[in-house]
Amino acid sequence: MTDVSGISHLLETQVSSEDMVRGSFLHARRDIVSLPDGNHATREYVVHPGAVMVVPLLEIPGQDLRVVLERQYRYPVQRVMIEFPAGKLDAGESTAHCAQRELFEETGYRASEWSKAGVIHPVIAYSTEFIEVWFAKGLVAGERKLDKGEFLDVFTATANELIAWCLDGRVTDTKTVAAALWLQGYQAGTWKPVWSSSTAN
Known part of the structure; x- marks a missing residue:
């Protein structure tokens, strides 16, 4: 688990999440996140197995x-x-x-x-x-x-x-x-x- 002591003022928290694309290789998601100041923002990203x-x-x-x-x-x-x-x-x-x-x-x-x-x-x-x-x-x-x-x-x-x-x-x-x-x-x-x-x- 990530130690968040001293960095909590930088963290974003997931509010909701949905699939954008789920192909044979790429899996893309769109999340709504809560920002440190309480506002919301959109984060689009690719899920990769490593x-x-x-x-x-x-x-x-x-x-x-x-x-x-x-x-x-x-x-x-x-x-x-x-x-x-x-x-x-x-x-x-x-x-x-x-x-x-x-x-x-x-x-x-x-x-x-x-x-x-x-x-x-x-x-x-x-x-x-x-x-x-x-x-x-x-x-x-x-x-x-x-x-x-x-x-x-x-x-x-x-x-x-x-x-x-x-x-x-x-x-x-x-x-x-x-x-x-x-x-x-x-x-x-x-x-x-x-x-x-x-x-x-």
Whole structure:
């Protein structure tokens, strides 16, 4: 439960709620809320089940740290985007299982060690979506199993290349830009992941 001490003057309270759209993927709602000053306002937002993103590390002794990335066309922005592997949670699925599943299905890689980095909320103004960020290493390549209608390229880049692409605007995907912060910390030794085997998650 959220601790509201000291922030109660900022909270909004739901008065009523209704469905706007309930599609195969998107579920949009419209709520009437009571504001801190007692007035009412409308809040429209997308209900999302949550997702995971995986930062797959290729660590080869004597070489620069590399990461596994994807290129995928994203229709809403009409662009091919550079991203880390990611996907939404299935009903009842744990985030750890989702991370392992998405990494294998999209890239063909399996990992022997995993570490949960944290959680990001990519679009707080209009969505309930959260993305849990996982790092993976000890990668073994295999044959990927893309969903029907899914088309993407898998490639690798050095961690420093990815960070530079985030800084110069070549990478604009929110979750991937956010992961670059953890990646910088990992390289600098200021963020130290706690690794565990994939079977322990």
